[in-house]
Amino acid sequence: MYVKYLSLFLVLLLMVVFVPGVNAIKIDGKYPIELNNDYWQRVLSDQEYHILKEKGTEPAFNNEYYYNNEKGLYVCAACGNFLFDSEHKYSSGSGWPSFYDVFNEDSVITRPDNSMGMNRTEVICSRCGGHLGHLFSDGPEPTGLRYCINSASLNFYNYAYFAFGWFWGNEALYGALDGVVHTYVGYAGGSTENPTYNSIGDHAETVKVIYDPKIISYEELVDYYIENTVQNMRPTSGQYRYIVFYENENQGEYINNLQEKRIENEEQYFTVKQLTDFYIAEDYHQKYQLRLNKPLFNQTLSLFKNEKELINSHLATKLNSYYSNLVTNEEMIKIIDQSYLSPIYPEKVINLKEIIN
Numbered sequence: 081m082y083v084k085y086l087s088l089f090l091v092l093l094l095m096v097v098f099v100p101g102v103n104a105i106k107i108d109g110k111y112p113i114e115l116n117n118d119y120w121q122r123v124l125s126d127q128e129y130h131i132l133k134e135k136g137t138e139p140a141f142n143n144e145y146y147y148n149n150e151k152g153l154y155v156c157a158a159c160g161n162f163l164f165d166s167e168h169k170y171s172s173g174s175g176w177p178s179f180y181d182v183f184n185e186d187s188v189i190t191r192p193d194n195s196m197g198m199n200r201t202e203v204i205c206s207r208c209g210g211h212l213g214h215l216f217s218d219g220p221e222p223t224g225l226r227y228c229i230n231s232a233s234l235n236f237y238n239y240a241y242f243a244f245g246w247f248w249g250n251e252a253l254y255g256a257l258d259g260v261v262h263t264y265v266g267y268a269g270g271s272t273e274n275p276t277y278n279s280i281g282d283h284a285e286t287v288k289v290i291y292d293p294k295i296i297s298y299e300e301l302v303d304y305y306i307e308n309t310v311q312n313m314r315p316t317s318g319q320y321r322y323i324v325f326y327e328n329e330n331q332g333e334y335i336n337n338l339q340e341k342r343i344e345n346e347e348q349y350f351t352v353k354q355l356t357d358f359y360i361a362e363d364y365h366q367k368y369q370l371r372l373n374k375p376l377f378n379q380t381l382s383l384f385k386n387e388k389e390l391i392n393s394h395l396a397t398k399l400n401s402y403y404s405n406l407v408t409n410e411e412m413i414k415i416i417d418q419s420y421l422s423p424i425y426p427e428k429v430i431n432l433k434e435i436i437n
Contacts, residue, residue, distance in 0.1 A: 110423070111209040113159050114209065128233070133210065133211070134211075136230075138231060141175040148169075150328060151167070151238075152290075153183070154166070154234045154235070155235050157232065158205065159205065159210070162187060162392065163234065164179045164181075164183055164187070164234075170219075177234070181223050181225070182227065186389070187206060188212065188227075189206045190215055193214065200214050201214060203228075212234075236293075238290075238291055239291075240288075240325075241286055241287070241325035242254070242305050242323075243268065243284040244350075245309070247286060250265075250287050252406055253401075260296065261397070262392070264287070264360050264361075265368075266358050267361060268283055268286040268355060268356075269284040269353055270283035288358055298330075302334070305350075309322060323353050366391045367399075368400075379428065379432050380395065409436055413437075
C-alpha cells in the first residue's frame, strides 16, 4: 500500500521547483520541546508517529482534512503548535491539505530534503521538530507557495464568537474551559472598517474562542454563554450588547433554532448575527486579567521572544483565567508542566511556579 501511494506521490512532485529552506528556529541547538521516541510512541497513533517522527506520507485524497472546508485553526498533532489558518487553505488537487501561508512566521521551519532522488523542501513544526510535509513554489498568490501537509500531522480547532459586555473578563471566563485552547478579544457585529478601542464605531466587544471540538462542542459553548450571561442579562446598546455570532451553516442552524425556542418559551434571549468580520483588538487588551498581575505577567513574558508570542500562547490563555480565579493552582501547575517551554527555560519556569504557589 505504501509503495503504491509513494509512486503517485513521486509522479506529482517530479516537476515541482525546489524552494530554499530557512534557518531552524532553535534555542541552544534544541527545539522548544524535545522528547524521546518512547514518549512520542505513547502519545501518538501509529500513523501520526509514522509521519511526524519517521517522515512518512499518508495516502493522497484518502485523509482526514483534504476535503475539510470548515473555518478554524490547524495545529501540530504532536505538540499543539499553531500552524495554519483555514483562510489560507485551498484546493490544490494534490490530494493533501494545501495552504499558501502559515499562521505566523515562526509556525514552521523548512530545510532541504534530498531524499528519494529529489530536491525538495521539508516543512517541520518549529516547536517539536515533527515532520509535516513539503513546501513547493506552485501555489496561488499572494505568496506563490504551497505547503503540502499530511492530515495525520494535524489537529483541527474550531472558532466561536461571543459578545456580552466588557471583553476583558469574558476572555478569562471562556479561557478556563477544558477544550478551549486559545482566546482573543476584538470587535465584531458592525460595519465600521478597521475599528479601534477609541474608535469602535458600531461594533460590539467580542471574544473569539478557539476550541477543540473533540473535547468541547459549540453547543456546550453556547450553553455556557447562556448560563453565565443571559440569565442576568441587562439591556445594553453599543459596544456592550449581547450577540452570539455564527460563521457556518451548522452553527447558524443551531443558534437560530435555540433562539426561536427561547422566544416561544418567553425566556430572555440575545441577538443572533452571522459573522462578517472580526477585528482583533490592540495587544494591550489581550490577556488583560493576566496583565493586572505584573510579576506574573513579566515572568510569563520572559518565556517568550516577544509580547505577540505570549498573546498567541495557550499558556497565557490559561494564566489569564487563573488570575481571575477560574483555574486552580493545581490545574495551572499541571498546564505549566506540560508546557513546551520548560525544557529550555527550567529556571524561569520554576520561578513562574513559585509565583503561582
